[in-house]
Amino acid sequence: MGMLVGQRCRLGGRFSRCNDPAEETCVYCGKPFCARHTYVLEGHEAVCTSARCRAKRDDLVAYQEYRRGVLARNHAGLCGVEGCVPHPAHECSLCRGHFCALHVRERMYPFREGWVTVERPASVCARCWDRRKIWRGA
Ligand SMILES: [Zn+2]
Ligand SMILES: [Zn+2]
Ligand SMILES: [Zn+2]
Ligand SMILES: [Zn+2]
Structure with missing residues (x-):
């Protein structure tokens, strides 16, 4: 300070x-x-x-809360999405939460690699997919 x-x-x-x-x-x-x-x-x-910076900070706080929620539901044997079914068999490669087949999708995700963005296929949950716009081109 x-x-x-x-x-x-x-x-x-x-x-x-x-x-x-x-x-x-x-x-x-x-x-x-x-x-x-x-x-x-x-x-x-x-x-x-x-x-842009406020959006990033707000997203980070909300995302930490989301991950806590997913973890708690996974511990109970449930899909990471609130109110969804048991036996989540698919992992989101970004938040590492577990989800049912409906709530994780294989997508071309824009990964930052140094100065460039490279799109690679990844299993991604909806929440992780949504936040890419906020963090793209930081
Ligand atoms: Zn000032
Ligand atoms: Zn700033
Ligand atoms: Zn995720
Ligand atoms: Zn689900």
């Missing part, structure tokens, strides 16, 4: 840069930001108020 010496907040529009003294660097976009443009500040997790 504390001021980043000599750094200025880089949030705001292209022609309306904030320019207040920066206090943190965003873990997602890497831009320095000021107190006014702080969305989350918890330990080492500093997130700015840009729409």
